[in-house]
Amino acid sequence: xxxxxxxxxxxxxxxxxxQYPFCxxxxxxxxxxxxxxRHCGMEIGKDVLAIDPQGVPCAxxxxxxxxxxxxxxxxxxxxxxxxxPLLNTVIxxxxxxxxxxxxxxxxxxxxxxxxVFYEIKNLNDCQERDGYSNRKLEVILKGxxxxxxxxxxxxxxxxxxxxxxxxxxMLLENGKGQLPKDKLSRLIQAALPFDREGDKAPSKNEVARxxxxxxxxxxxxxxxxxxxxxxxxxxxxxxxxxxxxxxxAGRWDLPEKDIQFALDIATDGMYSALERLCDELMQxxxxxxxxxxxxxxxxxxxxxxxxxxxxxxxxxxKSRIRSGEQDGGESRDVFLREFAxxxxxxxxxxxxxxxxxxxxxxxxxxxxxxxxxxxxxLGSVIQGILQLNGRGQGKLANPYYEAEAILPxxxxxxxxxxHDSFAGSSFTLxxxxxxxxxxxxxxxxxxxxxxxxxxxxxxxEYDEPWHFHLYRIKAETGHHKTVMLNPPHSWKRLAEIAAExxxxxxxxxxxxxxxxxxxxxxxxxxxxNSDGIRWLDTRLGEMGLG
Amino acid sequence: xxxxxxPLEATPLLPxxxxxxxxxxxxxxxxxxxxxxxxxxxxxxxEEKMIQEGQRxxxxxxxxxxxxxxxxxxxxxxxxxxxxxxxxxxxVSDIFALFDRLALAAAxxxxxxxFEVFSKEIEKVGNVESSKNPMHEKLLSSLQMMEFDxxxxxxILPSFVVNPNTAPLIAEALKLIHExxxxxxxxxxxxxxxxxxxxxxxxxRKLVE
Numbered sequence: 001x002x003x004x005x006x007x008x009x010x011x012x013x014x015x016x017x018x019q020y021p022f023c024x025x026x027x028x029x030x031x032x033x034x035x036x037x038r039h040c041g042m043e044i045g046k047d048v049l050a051i052d053p054q055g056v057p058c059a060x061x062x063x064x065x066x067x068x069x070x071x072x073x074x075x076x077x078x079x080x081x082x083x084x085p086l087l088n089t090v091i092x093x094x095x096x097x098x099x100x101x102x103x104x105x106x107x108x109x110x111x112x113x114x115x116v117f118y119e120i121k122n123l124n125d126c127q128e129r130d131g132y133s134n135r136k137l138e139v140i141l142k143g144x145x146x147x148x149x150x151x152x153x154x155x156x157x158x159x160x161x162x163x164x165x166x167x168x169x170m171l172l173e174n175g176k177g178q179l180p181k182d183k184l185s186r187l188i189q190a191a192l193p194f195d196r197e198g199d200k201a202p203s204k205n206e207v208a209r210x211x212x213x214x215x216x217x218x219x220x221x222x223x224x225x226x227x228x229x230x231x232x233x234x235x236x237x238x239x240x241x242x243x244x245x246x247x248x249a250g251r252w253d254l255p256e257k258d259i260q261f262a263l264d265i266a267t268d269g270m271y272s273a274l275e276r277l278c279d280e281l282m283q284x285x286x287x288x289x290x291x292x293x294x295x296x297x298x299x300x301x302x303x304x305x306x307x308x309x310x311x312x313x314x315x316x317x318k319s320r321i322r323s324g325e326q327d328g329g330e331s332r333d334v335f336l337r338e339f340a341x342x343x344x345x346x347x348x349x350x351x352x353x354x355x356x357x358x359x360x361x362x363x364x365x366x367x368x369x370x371x372x373x374x375x376x377x378l379g380s381v382i383q384g385i386l387q388l389n390g391r392g393q394g395k396l397a398n399p400y401y402e403a404e405a406i407l408p409x410x411x412x413x414x415x416x417x418x419h420d421s422f423a424g425s426s427f428t429l430x431x432x433x434x435x436x437x438x439x440x441x442x443x444x445x446x447x448x449x450x451x452x453x454x455x456x457x458x459x460x461e462y463d464e465p466w467h468f469h470l471y472r473i474k475a476e477t478g479h480h481k482t483v484m485l486n487p488p489h490s491w492k493r494l495a496e497i498a499a500e501x502x503x504x505x506x507x508x509x510x511x512x513x514x515x516x517x518x519x520x521x522x523x524x525x526x527x528x529n530s531d532g533i534r535w536l537d538t539r540l541g542e543m544g545l546g
Numbered sequence: 547x548x549x550x551x552x553p554l555e556a557t558p559l560l561p562x563x564x565x566x567x568x569x570x571x572x573x574x575x576x577x578x579x580x581x582x583x584x585x586x587x588x589x590x591x592x593e594e595k596m597i598q599e600g601q602r603x604x605x606x607x608x609x610x611x612x613x614x615x616x617x618x619x620x621x622x623x624x625x626x627x628x629x630x631x632x633x634x635x636x637x638v639s640d641i642f643a644l645f646d647r648l649a650l651a652a653a654x655x656x657x658x659x660x661f662e663v664f665s666k667e668i669e670k671v672g673n674v675e676s677s678k679n680p681m682h683e684k685l686l687s688s689l690q691m692m693e694f695d696x697x698x699x700x701x702i703l704p705s706f707v708v709n710p711n712t713a714p715l716i717a718e719a720l721k722l723i724h725e726x727x728x729x730x731x732x733x734x735x736x737x738x739x740x741x742x743x744x745x746x747x748x749x750x751r752k753l754v755e
Contacts, residue, residue, distance in 0.1 A: 450751040450752065482605045
C-alpha cells in the first residue's frame with residue numbers, strides 16, 4: 001500500500017514537488033547539493049546542481065511527466081532545447097570549479113517513449129563521435145526515484161502505521177486552504193528519531209537517512225498544496241521541517257555538519273516559496289481569492305499575512321544580495337516597497353497569532369520608511385492588545401489560535417462556546433513593548449503604561465531548549481509563567497530590560513539563523529517571546545537592517 | 547464517565563453512529579458546564595483559561611512574590627445502573643440526571659480544591675482571623691487584612707462564603723456595624739485607609755524617570 005501511495009504521489013508530482021525529495025535523496029547518497037531552481041521564468045536548464053562524493057559536479061534537469069512517458073513531441077519541443085545547455089555550457093556557480101567537466105542528468109517521474117530513448121542514445125553517440133565522450137546525457141527514471149525514496153523511509157512506515165491515516169488525510173487535502181500544521185508536525189516528529197531505545201543517539205548515517213526520508217514524507221504529504229501553487233503552505237511546511245531538523249540536532253547534540261544538508265535544502269524551500277509568492281503578487285492585479293463577497297471577511301487577514309511574509313522575504317533578500325548569494329533586481333525592490341506602502345493601513349490584529357506578522361512587516365517597513373509610520377505601527381499593536389485584552393475585555397485570542405479557528409468567534413458565527421478567556425493576559429505584549437521602548441518614545445509609553453501594569457504576561461519555559469522546535473511540547477514538561485510588572489516602574493529600568501538582547505531562551509543553534517527564526521515565529525506564533533524578539537531586533541540592526 | 551463493560555461489546559460489527567453520538571456528547575458536555583456553573587456559586591465569577599502547554603505554572607505577582615499554581619486534574623464519578631438487555635427502556639431523564647449529578651460533584655470538588663488552595667495561601671501570609679471575638683470585630687479585622695479596589699470612589703467589597711448557619715450571624719454583625727456610630731467610624735476609617743492604599747497602588751502604575 002505504501003509503495004502504491006508513494007508511486008501515486010510521484011505520478012501526480014510536477015517537477016517542483018519532487019525537486020526537494022530528489023535533492024534529499026542525493027544528499028543521503030553523499031552528494032552536496034549547491035543549487036536548486038525556483039522554477040520560474042529565469043530557469044537556466046539546470047534545476048539542481050550537486051557535487052558527487054568523488055568531487056564531480058553534476059547538473060540535473062527535472063521534468064514532470066505525471067507518471068507517464070516523455071513523448072517524442074515534448075522531447076523535441078521543450079526538453080531537447082534545454083538539454084543542449086545542460087550538456088555543453090559551463091556551470092556558473094561559486095561552489096563549482098568551471099574548469100571541471102560535469103555530468104548531466106535528465107530526471108523524470110515517468111518513463112521514456114522508445115523514440116526518445118533512441119534520440120538520447122543518438123545524441124550521446126554524436127557527442128562521443130565529436131570527441132565529447134564526457135558530455136553524455138544520463139537519465140534517471142521513475143523507477144530509480146521510487147527505489148531511492150522507498151529505501152529512505154522503510155522504517156517510518158513500519159514503525160508509524162498510525163500516522164498513515166494522517167499522511168493520507170494530508171494527501172487528500174485540496175491544497176487550497178491552510179496547511180494543517182498539527183498533522184504535518186505529527187508526521188515529521190514521527191519520522192525523525194527523537195525517541196530511541198536506551199536513549200542512544202542515532203549514528204551519522206541514521207540521521208542522514210531519517211532526515212532525507214522525512215523530507216520525502218514532508219514533500220509528498222504537502223503535494224496537493226504544491227500542485228495548487230499554495231506558496232504560503234509550502235513555506236510553512238519547509239519551515240516546520242527546518243525547525244524539527246534543528247530540534248533533532250538539539251535533542252542528540254549532533255554536530256552541525258551532520259544536519260547541514262537538511263537545513264540548507266529546507267532553507268531553500270522556505271526562501272523559494274517566498275520568492276514565488278512575490279512573483280505571484282507581482283503578477284496579480286488584486287489580492288482577492290475565491291468567492292469575492294465572502295472574501296470581504298478575511299481580506300485584511302490575508303493582507304496582514306502577506307505583508308508579514310513579504311517583510312521576511314524583503315529583508316532576507318536584501319541580506320542575500322549584500323552577501324552576494326543572489327543578484328538584485330530593481331523592479332522587485334520597487335514592488336516590495338510599493339506593496340508595503342499601499343497595503344500598510346489594511347493590517348488587522350485578528351489575534352495574537354498575527355503579532356509576528358505585524359512585526360515581520362514592521363522590521364521591513366522601518367528600512368524603507370523614515371517617517372513616524374513605523375512608530376505608529378508598533379504603537380497600534382500595543383494599543384490593540386490593551387484595548388482588546390485589557391480590563392473586562394478578552395477579545396484577542398492567544399497565539400495558539402490560528403486565524404481559521406478564531407475568526408468564526410470574532411465574526412460571531414460560531415455557535416459552540418469558547419471555553420477559554422484571554423482577558424487581562426498576553427503572550428506577545430511584552431515583546432512588542434520592548435521594541436517600542438527601544439524607539440525611545442518615552443511620552444507615548446507613559447500613556448500606555450498604566451494599562452500595561454494591569455496585564456499578565458505569559459511565557460513558556462522549556463525543560464529542554466530543543467522543545468522550542470516542537471509544535472507542542474511533550475506532556476509532563478514545560479513551565480507556564482504568568483508575570484506581572486512590579487513597581488517602581490522607571491523608564492531607566494524598562495529601557496535596560498528592553499535593551500537586553502542575548503536571546504538566551506532560544507536554542508543556541510536557532511540563534512545562527514536570523515531569518516529562519518522570523519519564519520519559525522511566523523509559522524508557530526506560539527513560539528514568540530520577548531527574549532527572542534529582542535535578540536532578533538538587535539541582530540537585524542547589526543546586519544544593517546534595523 | 548466509566549460504563550461497565552457491555553456484553554454486547556464482543557460484537558463490534560454492529561452498525562454504530564459515532565458522529566451523532568459524539569455530537570450528542572458535546573451537547574451533554576455543554577449542559578454539564580452550565581449545571582456546574584450554576585452550582586459553582588462564587589467560583590463561577592472566575593474565568594476559564596486554558597493552559598495549552600506546560601505541566602507547571604507559576605504566578606509572579608506585582609509585589610515580587612512568586613506562587614506555584616498547582617495544575618490538578620479533578621476526577622469525579624457517579625454511577626448509573628444500565629441493563630444492556632433492555633436499553634430501550636432507559637429514560638432520557640435518567641441519563642440527564644446522571645450527568646447533572648456528575649456536574650454537581652465536579653462543582654463541589656472544584657470548590658473544595660479552591661478552598662484548600664485559599665486556606666494554604668492565606669495561612670502562609672498570616673491573614674487568618676480565628677479569634678474568639680464577636681462577629682463584628684472579626685469582620686472589621688478581616689477587612690483590615692484585605693486589599694480591595696475602588697470604582698468611582700466606592701470599594702468593591704468582598705463576598706462572604708460561609709456555612710449556612712453562620713450567614714445570619716454575619717448579616718446581624720453587618721447590621722450592627724452600620725447602626726453603631728463607633729463601629730461605623732472604624733469601618734469608614736478602614737475603607738478610607740484602603741482607598742488611600744488603592745490610590746497609592748494606582749499612582750505607582752505610572753512610568754517615572
